[in-house]
Amino acid sequence: MAKVAFLFPGQGSQSVGMGQELLNKEQVSKKIFEAADKTLGYSLTEIMVNGPEETLRRTEHTQPALLTMSTAVLELFKEENIKPDFVAGHSLGEYSALVAAGAMTFEDAVFAVRNRGLFMEEAVPFGEGAMAAVLGLEREVLEDVCQSVSKETSESAELANLNCPGQIVISGSAKGVEIAGEKAKEAGAKRVIPLQVSGPFHSSLMKPAADKLEGVLKDLTVTDATVPVIANSTANAVQDASEIRKNLIEQVYSPVLWEDTIRTLLDEGVDLFVEVGSGNVLAGLVRKVQRRANVVSVSDRDGVLKVKEMLEGVTG
Incomplete structure (x- = not known):
């Protein structure tokens, strides 16, 4: 059996128009966009689909937008009954990974990352x-x-x-x-x-943002993950809820150990890396760690079906 890791992108993978096709074609994905808008109390969907780009690029919008896009694609994998053996996300992508691993609900995660984005923006005055x-x-x-x-x-x-x-x-x-x-x-x-x-992310200057985020996460439910999540701040696999919570606070002001994360997954015997959501930034990074790695970026139903074919080819 092939071992599969789902990877979830972070800031920098956003683009105006992301999610348009899913909204038009996929009922199960559309529900995720609707849930995001309802939870946040404004139309994130409108910003994702129509921009303008400078609005989408604001951290407070970028973070929930990328999480929403990744989860909307994740729903298509669920429909095809494709489950990962491991999950990992780059920076804010760790929240998408936790949703995929059943450790957080999408609604709690989108609320958390919206606040995370705001706190990160506020932590250090612009330009400093x-x-x-x-x-x-x-x-x-x-x-x-x-x-x-x-x-x-x-x-x-x-x-x-x-x-x-x-x-x-x-x-x-x-x-x-x-x-x-x-x-x-x-x-x-x-x-x-x-x-x-807009700020010095993943540095000790983000400590005030981490402290505020801790207050928000205290009121949200985090449960044990159903599959191992490779944490940004340690590059180790975690499933324990209290450890996940601790990692989410630390990752705000700690380095993202992405190369180490990919090496951990390779050591675990992962055969197929699937980038879930917007863009293909992570696919490029995986190939720079391991040139021969089997990587695919998926943002629509066709991509999901391609992964299904690849897996059937391995197991069939």
């Missing part, structure tokens, strides 16, 4: 924090660079997203990230690309 992608530098070297910046200046620079070999995002104060970017180039980085984000 920054993030940048550093290409072509070893993790250990970049870690040393960030630590030296934090030691030698009063600025902060930290590893935020360890996406794949040679692609790491740093996060911190605007000045700290700028200095770390210059030092990274001196240390041999091929490129340093400032990211268009």
Whole structure:
């Protein structure tokens, strides 16, 4: 039997028009969009389908939008009775993974990520924090660079997203990230690309957001997961509800260990990686970790049926 991992995208995978086809064709998916609008008290669907892009790009909308899209596609997998052996999500995608694993209801998750987005926006005044992608530098070297910046200046620079070999995002104060970017180039980085984000996500500057999120999660139900969830902050498989809750708080201000997450899944014998939702960012990252990995990105019924065929080919 093939082992399947469902992967769920995070911020950066959104696009105006996402979900339009599902709304038009899939009743089971349409119910997810309706549930999101009802839970949030405004038409997230309208923003997803018609934009404008700058509204969709606001963290408070992006996060619930991507969760909604992923869950709407997930419903199609359920209809075809395709279940994952493992789940993982990149940053906010961890909430989609928890919905897939039955640890949270969609309504609770969409409420949580909307608040998570707001808290992350509020944690650091606009312009005071920054993030940048550093290409072509070893993790250990970049870690040393960030630590030296934090030691030698009063600025902060930290590893935020360890996406794949040679692609790491740093996060911190605007000045700290700028200095770390210059030092990274001196240390041999091929490129340093400032990211268009509204804050220093996955850095210790997000601690106030994590504290507020803890208050929100306290009132929501989290149950044991039915399948192992690979946690962002540890890259370990978890199913225990209290551990899941703890991880959701920590991941706001901790690095996303995505490369490690994929390696954990490969070590577990996963044969097929399925990116569920909008875009194909994660498929690209998986291939950079393991070039020969079997990866497919799915955003509609045709994609679900393709996965079904692939699995029948393996088991038949």
